[in-house]
Amino acid sequence: MERWIRPDLRDLLTYSMAVSPEELAAAYGIRPDRLIRLHANENPYGPSPRAREALRNGEWHCYPDPQGRALRRALAEYTGLGPERIALGNGADDVIDLLARLLVGPGRAALIAEPTFEMYALSVRWHGGRVHVVQRDEEFRLPRETLLEAIRRLQPAAVFLASPNNPDGQLLPEETLQAALEEGVMVIVDEAYFEFSGHTFAGWLPRYPNLAIVRTFSKWAGLAALRLGYALMHPDLVRAYDEVRPPFNVNLAAQQAALASLEDRAYLMENVARLVAERERLYRALQAFPFLRPFPSHTNFILCRVSGWDAHRLWEALLRRGILVRRYTAPALREHIRISVGRPEHSEALLRALTEIAEEVPHGAP
Numbered sequence: 001m002e003r004w005i006r007p008d009l010r011d012l013l014t015y016s017m018a019v020s021p022e023e024l025a026a027a028y029g030i031r032p033d034r035l036i037r038l039h040a041n042e043n044p045y046g047p048s049p050r051a052r053e054a055l056r057n058g059e060w061h062c063y064p065d066p067q068g069r070a071l072r073r074a075l076a077e078y079t080g081l082g083p084e085r086i087a088l089g090n091g092a093d094d095v096i097d098l099l100a101r102l103l104v105g106p107g108r109a110a111l112i113a114e115p116t117f118e119m120y121a122l123s124v125r126w127h128g129g130r131v132h133v134v135q136r137d138e139e140f141r142l143p144r145e146t147l148l149e150a151i152r153r154l155q156p157a158a159v160f161l162a163s164p165n166n167p168d169g170q171l172l173p174e175e176t177l178q179a180a181l182e183e184g185v186m187v188i189v190d191e192a193y194f195e196f197s198g199h200t201f202a203g204w205l206p207r208y209p210n211l212a213i214v215r216t217f218s219k220w221a222g223l224a225a226l227r228l229g230y231a232l233m234h235p236d237l238v239r240a241y242d243e244v245r246p247p248f249n250v251n252l253a254a255q256q257a258a259l260a261s262l263e264d265r266a267y268l269m270e271n272v273a274r275l276v277a278e279r280e281r282l283y284r285a286l287q288a289f290p291f292l293r294p295f296p297s298h299t300n301f302i303l304c305r306v307s308g309w310d311a312h313r314l315w316e317a318l319l320r321r322g323i324l325v326r327r328y329t330a331p332a333l334r335e336h337i338r339i340s341v342g343r344p345e346h347s348e349a350l351l352r353a354l355t356e357i358a359e360e361v362p363h364g365a366p
């Protein structure tokens with residue numbers, strides 16, 4: 001079968017989606033509805049009741065507005081930018097993919113700073129572009145001079161940077177972004193966790209036509225299943241983006257739910273505040289475990305370096321107790337787990353499980 005597939009894509013096929021959380025739960029004897037999902041940075045409070053209500057009625061038999069005008073007007077009000085600066089996508093993943101389609105592609109290259117969100121490299125490769133990598137340091141900081149040197153040397157068609165970064169939760173320093181933008185390359189800043197960090201570069205858009213910002217409703221608005229992402233960027237780029245996307249990439253349910261979420265943002269931001277408070281409490285509690293070193297985070301997740309214990313064994317020990325966190329195979333992250341912030345009762349279950357595990361295995365044992 002593989003011979004039908006583009007040769008340059010064959011090597012990228014990892015089938016990593018093969019195991020679902022439900023299958024994992026079943027394999028470890030956990031009832032799927034009992035599994036505590038702390039692996040995907042979902043919002044445990046779910047969507048706004050108004051978003052649920054908005055889904056009760058819709059002209060489901062009609063195609064949605066391909067320009068998403070009503071939602072773009074509401075987003076203009078939310079972001080303080082004109083609707084001509086806003087492009088919509090089927091989740092931030094789709095926005096990233098469309099930007100890669102528009103900017104990178106055969107004969108061109110993108111620069112990414114690893115470890116980071118996987119989709120930048122995947123999308124660029126799917127579109128036939130090359131991926132160049134600069135490495136973050138041990139603390140996941142991005143050395144500015146290394147980045148600038150790579151930009152000057154490689155002249156990438158796009159630089160993908162997340163702020164805060166997934167998996168470590170740290171913000172992109174302003175000086176680093178400014179220096180990259182001054183080089184004149186296109187820089188895409190992924191602000192998927194903006195509502196948790198409270199920090200945005202959106203105010204820089206009028207000054208830098210080479211800046212694009214990506215956002216999502218998956219995290220703060222609890223709409224991960226409905227898929228709604230957007231980009232903030234120069235109006236010419238929005239027009240070009242709209243030319244290369246399928247016309248109905250954003251479905252009507254997602255548009256309606258996102259609109260209702262923006263109308264109910266006070267409610268949703270209360271949940272964000274709850275998660276931020278819980279993140280700080282969890283961060284302090286995790287520090288008490290000698291085999292964990294949590295990184296301070298501006299998101300709804302906490303990366304932990306695992307020492308004196310194998311990170312994959314720890315992942316498995318948590319799963320046996322009904323808690324799914326994120327583990328990694330990449331060498332730079334192999335000794336880490338990433339824990340999404342849940343409701344207080346989820347943190348309690350996690351801390352209980354960690355305490356049990358710590359008692360099971362004597363402190364410091366390999």
Ligand SMILES: Cc1ncc(COP(=O)(O)O)c(C=O)c1O
Binds near residue numbers: 091094165217218
């Ligand atoms: C940095 C970052 N960007 C984008 C996304 C994807 O968001 P969406 O659900 O809108 O595709 C995620 C999801 O985990 C993320 O961590």
